Amino acid sequence: MPFISKIQRQSDFNLFSSHTPLVIDNGASYFRIGWAGESEPRVVFRNIVQRPRHKVTGESVTIVGDHDPALMKYFDCTRSGPRSAFDNNVVYQFETMEYILDFGFDRMGATANGSEIDHPVLITECVCNPVQSRSKMAELLFETYGVPSIAFGVDVVFSYKYNQQQGVCAKDGLALCPGFTTTHVLPFVDGEPVYKGCCRTNIGGFHVTDYLKQLLSLKYPYHMARFTWEKVEDLKMEHCYIAADYLSEAQLFQKGAKEAEEKTRYWQIPWVPPPTEEPPSEEEIARKAAMKEKHIQRLREMAEAKKSSKINELENELHGLEILLHQLDQVEESDVPSFLAETGYVSRQEIESARNKVTQSLRKAKGEPKNEQAEIEKADLTANEKYSLINIPDDVLTPEQLNEKKKQLSLKYMAEGRQRLKQRRYEEELERERKQQLEEEKRLENPELYLEQLHARYRDLSEKVDQNKRLKTNGGHTNGNNVPGGVGRGERLNAAQRERMRLLTTAAFDRGKGDDTFGARDEDWELYKLMSKDYNDDDEEPDEDEAELARISSRLQDLDPTFVPKLEGDSSQSAEVPRFRPLTKEDFHIVLGVERFRCPEILFNPNWIRIDQAGLDEMAGVSIKRLQYKDEKLEERLTSSILVTGGSSLFPGIIERLEAGIRMIRPCGAPIKIVRALDPVMDAWRGAASFACAPQFHSQTFSRQDYYEKGEDWLRNYQLQYTL
Structure with missing residues (x-):
């Protein structure tokens, strides 16, 4: 089936000259494509692919990027979740990448029948992209779409060069890019990136959103279905911030200070009060x-x-x-x-x-x-x-x-035994009824005293039953070294079992001498009946104390609504039995307090989510040390022009936190200046579009003829010159 999308298809694709390059910002979060020289991309969508099945026909549908939630009710998405072509900012699923490129070129207005894209393509990649990923991308563009030439550029560099043209940063400086799945720090010397000083960690905005989703799901488990990825992403971008001092900020919320109340945000989930039932007339x-x-x-x-x-x-x-x-x-x-x-x-x-x-x-x-x-x-x-x-x-x-x-x-x-048992049960029933009648008379005379005596009786019996259980399990004596335990099976038997063992021992001793004549006399049948009773430990009838305890517990539950019986196996504490409580309006009130600054903190402390790598501020010091230049003035120039770009740089407070962290690892008095990019999300595409419209751009491309003549290995040494 065709693609499902709300993005309008461009209609002026054939109006552009074949020399006009197509600029693609292939990010792990969003895919942006447009024409060189323009200020905004034509098509922007999420860089994911989903293939659900139609609930009626069972036919698979390819959904690329954003989709209409109203249409998803007709599809089964349980067996096909969103898939990305990236693994830590590196493209490795080129089958998924082909779906994304098909959709991007189709929305740009390229003809569906003719697969030729007769325009040069400038596509972004991550820093130090593996040559295997770069060669597969070139093969896909050349073989499938017939692109005449390709140029590969780093998105961080394009963003830095664009902001340099706008006067935001200098030629020498550092670019800090906390992206979607990774974070890069790249130094610039004379306007060109120095890749041997690059530093990278596998932490980004994806992990921040996932951490926030986990915290909210643990805090409100009955609203897990409402915490979708898109909604948590919106909550993160709207409410999260980076604290200047995490410990001081956490103490404010721990003490419940007034500043903490002012920084708390609330999200009211739609709640409909249950209908109130009017009393019948x-x-x-x-x-x-x-x-x-x-x-x-x-x-x-x-x-x-x-x-x-x-x-x-x-x-x-x-x-x-x-x-x-x-x-x-x-x-x-x-x-x-x-x-x-x-x-x-x-x-x-x-x-x-x-x-x-x-x-x-x-x-x-x-x-x-x-x-x-x-x-x-x-x-x-x-x-x-x-x-x-x-x-x-x-x-x-x-x-x-x-x-x-x-x-x-x-x-x-046997008949006489049954008759005696029947008579005994009848007498026990009469005695039980008489006791119940006496108890009822006592209760009517003084209900409070009766209830107090019943509670005391329950406590005594409970302690007695627990003690009997402990003795039955562990024994009631020491093994000679004042160490409890080591009890034989005979000391764990009940009275009926001990009586049977006594009868067996006596019969064996009496019959052990001479011929075995057991059963010749009528008295032996009575002994046989006593020994042949079923005393299975697993089916043992409950003790009288346990039965009385159960009866008193049932009686207390009827008379005292505040009474809570003890749980089995817990003789020291009384645990309240969980009861169902209907959800109220307050339960639909989502409170965002500590979570606002706790989730973005993992950018500076990745070990909180079991990623043993350096934080964003430490990466800047590591990148400067990797340059191995003995020019102290160069280090000062680098720290005097630090540009923060990427989607995760939009958190409020990140500039102040980075400045405080970098100042701690730099010499006292060293100049430090940190600025945020003009548009951290779109500057990479704008810088690439500005670079592609330059006249010297075509000399930086890798043509299809070079691909057929030199092969993929030529891309190993391919490197774009950003200063034209």
Whole structure:
């Protein structure tokens, strides 16, 4: 698909002579292209490429530079972020660079069908650009676009020469260029750059913006989606500044001084207050109550109908079973098996058992009270019938009957155990209800005293449970050297596990001599049942103290709204349970305080973001020392004309901070004069456009014929002469 852009296409491309050069300022942040001799570039856009997919068709779209945010809702950008052709101010992705050049030449008005660009091209590059990058750029321009000749120039030098023509700086001086991804310091002697004195660090405006984005995202994590790169870039350019003394500036904000309040800036994110719900009227409350009562009545009717239907079914089933028993009484003994086979039952006992179950279900459905005594007597009768061989002596029983007696004995023990467990649970439930009733009476008599006693009980139990957990984990004794720890597994067992170990030890000691006759006696089955219980440590039931602690904690949460239970594993401090809080207007109030001067400070202290390199003020001293000239007057002339250019030089306070930093590394009384470029962003292109319109410019170019004859290696020694 074609490019998407809001930049208007130029219409006078064919009106310019083929001798008029095209000037390109190929910066890491912005791409600027225009005609030589003009004061402003024709086309300016961000030097990035993005290739999202259309959400409907799935077709890829190439977006170069700026784009309309209203159109991006139709594209999926999750798999394709913005890509740059630069790596630390050096072009290395020439496929991306081709997209950018295509777009730039198209916006200048070059014909899309004819790929020939019959104009000389002056393109900027970074200081000491690698010959590999320069040769690939020449190959791209010559082979793809058919450019007749090319000239490569350094953007910092063009900016310095342009400001020299305007009388801002002298022939001898220093150019400090904090750019987008790198910072360069380049000395000038007699108007020409001295590259052996160049100094560079990988820090620039990109890192400042990224650092500010990180700080705001950490400070306001619920607004991370709003901190887009473009918005943070605007906040940086609008509000950030460089402090003359960072420590003093930070202390102002730490103390909360009045000057700090004056330097604080605010950004109000659009906030819409949540709609306030008006309390319902009396008519609405009455209407909802009537509807609720109507719904409850309908549920009651449905429950009654369901209950009546179930009772009718049970009565019909009971009546059928009674008829079946009556018919069975009238059947002769020889015809009973055939009669039972037709009914589907095996014996008379099975029919009576089914009748008893239906009778109990019918009583339960009708809500009739249980006859406990009758059930007990019936259970005894059933037990006597079921365990008929238990009371018969062994000497009168056959071997088959002895085996059956053992089975009945085992089943009887298990049934009695279940009955005892059921009775114990019933008694515990009655006791629990009695205690709850007593506690409720105490609470009603004196609520404050009851709540205080409940808190004290909770603290005591909490300390006891924590101590038990520590003893269970680490043990409760020393290992003989007054050093805690070294506890055996037996000392970490609970009471039930210790009892099982005792039973196992006793049984092993008693049965260790002679033949193993365990299980021959009836008493051995009781011991077997005690030892065979599941005492898995992982599924161990909670201790009584823990259960009581949980009950008191639940009770306190119901009675005391300020009560906060202790977190598990933290016995010393009570942590408040995080609760959801709706965002208010203050949460949409972005405060820019220390961040205003903390982010640009990395230009002078790159180690704050883990870049172990020199700061901007130190680089000036390093660059002067690299010249290795023994002329002290030359050093004075260099420091007397220091030009600051580049996008990151627009921070307020950078001139004063640089002067203070350079004065600390220069001799006392040395002249220091630092000035900012007339337009730090556009002066590089303006200087290149002024240089390209000179008559001697064509002698400084590298033609396509030279490229075919001499090859790319000739570019290794290519160097532009800036003084024409």
